Amino acid sequence: MSSATTGVGTGTGIPAAAGRPETWSDATGTPVAGDVTRHARSKRTRLARGLGLRSRVTLTFAVGAFGLSTLMAGITYFTARQTFLSERQSAEQRQAFANAALVQNALRSPVTQVNQLIESVDTLPGSRSVLLTGGQWYATSISVGQSAIPSGERQLVLSGTPASQLFNLAGSPQEVIGIPLPAVHSFYFEVFTLDELAGTLRALAFALAAAALVTTVAGAAVGRWAASRALRPLAGLTDAAVAIAGGQLDTRVEAGDDADLEELASAFNRMTSNLQDRIEREARFTSDVSHELRSPLTTLAATVSVLESHRNQLAPRAQSALDLLDGDLKRFTRMVDDLLEISRFDAGSAELSLDEVDPGELVRRAVAATAPADADGARGPVTFPVEVGLGVDGLRLRVDKRRFERVMANLVENAAQYAGGVTRVLVERQPPYSATIPTPATAIRVVVEDQGPGIPAAERDHLFERFYRGARAGQRAAGEGTGLGLSLVTEHVRLHGGRVWSEDAPGRGTRFVVEFPLFPVGDDGTEGPLDSGVPA
Amino acid sequence: MSRILIVEDDERIRSSMRLALEEEGYTVDGVGSGEEAVSRFGTEPYELVLIDLMLPGIDGFEACRALRRTSTVPVIMVTARSDTHDVVAGLEAGADDYVTKPFVAKELAARIRALLRRSRHEDEDSAFLSFGDVEIEPEAGVVRRAGVEVHCTRTEFRLLCELANHPGKVLSREQLLERVWGYDYFGDGRLVDVHVRRLRTKVEPDPASPRFILTVRGMGYKLAV
Numbered sequence: 001m002s003s004a005t006t007g008v009g010t011g012t013g014i015p016a017a018a019g020r021p022e023t024w025s026d027a028t029g030t031p032v033a034g035d036v037t038r039h040a041r042s043k044r045t046r047l048a049r050g051l052g053l054r055s056r057v058t059l060t061f062a063v064g065a066f067g068l069s070t071l072m073a074g075i076t077y078f079t080a081r082q083t084f085l086s087e088r089q090s091a092e093q094r095q096a097f098a099n100a101a102l103v104q105n106a107l108r109s110p111v112t113q114v115n116q117l118i119e120s121v122d123t124l125p126g127s128r129s130v131l132l133t134g135g136q137w138y139a140t141s142i143s144v145g146q147s148a149i150p151s152g153e154r155q156l157v158l159s160g161t162p163a164s165q166l167f168n169l170a171g172s173p174q175e176v177i178g179i180p181l182p183a184v185h186s187f188y189f190e191v192f193t194l195d196e197l198a199g200t201l202r203a204l205a206f207a208l209a210a211a212a213l214v215t216t217v218a219g220a221a222v223g224r225w226a227a228s229r230a231l232r233p234l235a236g237l238t239d240a241a242v243a244i245a246g247g248q249l250d251t252r253v254e255a256g257d258d259a260d261l262e263e264l265a266s267a268f269n270r271m272t273s274n275l276q277d278r279i280e281r282e283a284r285f286t287s288d289v290s291h292e293l294r295s296p297l298t299t300l301a302a303t304v305s306v307l308e309s310h311r312n313q314l315a316p317r318a319q320s321a322l323d324l325l326d327g328d329l330k331r332f333t334r335m336v337d338d339l340l341e342i343s344r345f346d347a348g349s350a351e352l353s354l355d356e357v358d359p360g361e362l363v364r365r366a367v368a369a370t371a372p373a374d375a376d377g378a379r380g381p382v383t384f385p386v387e388v389g390l391g392v393d394g395l396r397l398r399v400d401k402r403r404f405e406r407v408m409a410n411l412v413e414n415a416a417q418y419a420g421g422v423t424r425v426l427v428e429r430q431p432p433y434s435a436t437i438p439t440p441a442t443a444i445r446v447v448v449e450d451q452g453p454g455i456p457a458a459e460r461d462h463l464f465e466r467f468y469r470g471a472r473a474g475q476r477a478a479g480e481g482t483g484l485g486l487s488l489v490t491e492h493v494r495l496h497g498g499r500v501w502s503e504d505a506p507g508r509g510t511r512f513v514v515e516f517p518l519f520p521v522g523d524d525g526t527e528g529p530l531d532s533g534v535p536a
Numbered sequence: 537m538s539r540i541l542i543v544e545d546d547e548r549i550r551s552s553m554r555l556a557l558e559e560e561g562y563t564v565d566g567v568g569s570g571e572e573a574v575s576r577f578g579t580e581p582y583e584l585v586l587i588d589l590m591l592p593g594i595d596g597f598e599a600c601r602a603l604r605r606t607s608t609v610p611v612i613m614v615t616a617r618s619d620t621h622d623v624v625a626g627l628e629a630g631a632d633d634y635v636t637k638p639f640v641a642k643e644l645a646a647r648i649r650a651l652l653r654r655s656r657h658e659d660e661d662s663a664f665l666s667f668g669d670v671e672i673e674p675e676a677g678v679v680r681r682a683g684v685e686v687h688c689t690r691t692e693f694r695l696l697c698e699l700a701n702h703p704g705k706v707l708s709r710e711q712l713l714e715r716v717w718g719y720d721y722f723g724d725g726r727l728v729d730v731h732v733r734r735l736r737t738k739v740e741p742d743p744a745s746p747r748f749i750l751t752v753r754g755m756g757y758k759l760a761v
Contacts, residue, residue, distance in 0.1 A: 295548070297637075298638040300638075302549070355709070
């Protein structure tokens with residue numbers, strides 16, 4: 001219970017601002033604006049990293065709207081409260097002084113019944129009078145008597161000073177005005193209930209709080225909208241960047257008629273075309289170099305073949321030299337072929353030429369083509385089995401046969417170089433065949449197994465990198481490897497929308513798994529397989 | 537002794553190819569441009585022509601078309617890349633086959649042998665074949681449509697005979713590649729596709745919607761009965 005008591009100066013006798021009953025301060029229930037912003041700022045820094053720009057703008061707008069609307073509501077509330085209260089207080093003062101004058105006149109007459117007197121003075125509803133006269137307390141209400149008047153107020157008035165005080169009585173706000181009546185040695189107190197005013201202020205506070213809430217939500221909505229609108233050009237930029245990252249280097253963004261965006265858009269476009277130029281220049285360089293190498297290689301291949309056909313006329317040392325020349329010429333040719341192939345992938349100009357084939361036959365044929373050929377070009381048998389799994393027969397795979405043949409050749413060669421050769425090739429369907437639960441096949445897996453020393457897990461990710469030899473460098477057997485074999489495998493398989501990886505073979509060695517989707521990405525299936533690669 | 541004409545602007549390649557092919561038993565002449573090739577071909581008989589696609593002046597495609605206007609001689613084109621539309625364009629210009637640089641001389645010799653073998657003794661099935669208004673005399677190497685002779689290259693003729701010998705039966709691209717060109721499973725199916733298309737323009741009433749030489753999706757080609 002508040003009991004701040006203010007002395008009343010002579011003249012008006014009633015203070016403009018009185019002690020504030022506790023319940024009123026509780027009723028406002030709102031922390032001050034400064035606290036709100038500080039709170040929001042700390043929240044913002046904590047969340048900044050986790051929130052997107054859109055959310056941050058929304059949050060800023062919401063916090064701003066909340067702060068502003070709370071401030072406005074607070075000012076409105078306290079101004080209204082002050083106005084209502086002072087109006088009410090002056091009315092109460094007028095009544096109290098009038099009543100006090102009435103009581104004083106009445107008390108001058110000795111026959112006056114004090115009880116009847118104070119009963120007769122109440123005019124405002126809810127106001128009660130308390131009178132101290134002749135050392136006796138009189139009151140109009142049982143609930144409001146001498147004890148209800150705050151002691152500070154009582155003492156101040158009894159010492160001869162008129163005073164007023166706001167206080168709480170049984171949870172309801174009251175104002176007491178005390179006026180000493182020295183002429184009749186009495187003291188008149190009038191207690192006014194402020195319930196009605198408190199109710200009005202509560203309704204006002206509620207309305208203002210609701211308005212602040214609505215404003216906050218509206219602020220957040222506006223913030224969201226503004227952020228989305230401001231970020232809309234960024235969505236275009238994002239799409240463009242994604243397209244560029246996906247290899248569509250000719251993607252450009254349009255600024256529209258926005259001067260602010262124009263700068264960004266033109267900078268972005270400049271960057272992209274520089275990037276495109278550079279990538280194309282590099283790809284062209286590789287391609288040009290490889291092309292230029294083809295002419296001398298053609299000459300070399302033709303002349304070496306002439307020497308080969310006269311091999312028997314050569315001295316043994318010349319024969320050895322010719323063999324070395326022939327071997328490395330083949331390797332060089334392969335390298336140029338591989339580089340050209342890679343440059344086509346890099347330039348994004350690699351195209352699939354699809355055929356629809358039986359997977360088992362495809363693998364058997366591709367494996368058979370890896371067997372070493374004799375001088376007349378006839379190939380020997382392969383030294384490892386090709387096992388076609390259950391459920392593969394009858395499936396048709398749409399595949400670029402040439403690329404598939406290169407994939408198998410590179411995997412077989414890789415195994416020959418590093419792992420003592422392939423031990424087994426498996427052809428499986430994905431998901432695995434099940435006699436009980438039939439599921440449609442989505443992909444074909446070709447597994448190439450060896451029984452070599454295996455590949456450490458740490459190296460597996462690098463295996464498919466260009467020219468990667470890693471710890472296996474020392475194990476390299478003499479061969480025609482170019483260092484591009486496995487990276488080309490990846491590129492060929494990816495072009496089909498498939499994937500390739502290596503894992504430990506059961507027991508010992510490594511298995512390379514190549515997965516081809518039955519229907520490659522970007523293949524709408526409408527074009528007849530027999531017309532693929534041929535423009536109409 | 538078969539005579540071969542090499543059209544190649546790189547003198548070194550021309551010389552080395554001549555050396556290698558002479559080693560295989562052919563008589564070889566070399567020229568450096570398309571114009572020379574056309575004029576030389578007009579004066580001397582060649583059994584096979586090798587044309588590089590990249591030539592100064594008229595390019596390999598144009599030279600091939602010029603040869604085709606007067607001759608059905610087997611033509612092998614030499615390309616830098618196998619996966620471009622150059623191959624298809626070259627085949628459409630009338631080439632029978634192609635090799636990619638750098639090629640192994642033995643492989644080129646094998647291609648040449650296959651084409652010349654076909655040119656020499658035509659079809660072993662010497663019966664008279666016909667479908668629709670088309671008549672084929674395998675032994676004479678003559679195709680007539682509505683009684684009028686149709687000029688086919690030897691490869692087109694061989695392909696037509698292969699289809700006509702198995703009416704109603706689907707022949708896969710691999711089978712046709714092997715029987716007509718002597719390629720294995722990994723031969724380039726575009727050879728078949730382009731030759732079928734060329735053939736259709738010669739024997740079909742409406743090549744855009746063929747009635748005789750049909751595409752069987754995912755399987756191959758067949759001659760409708």
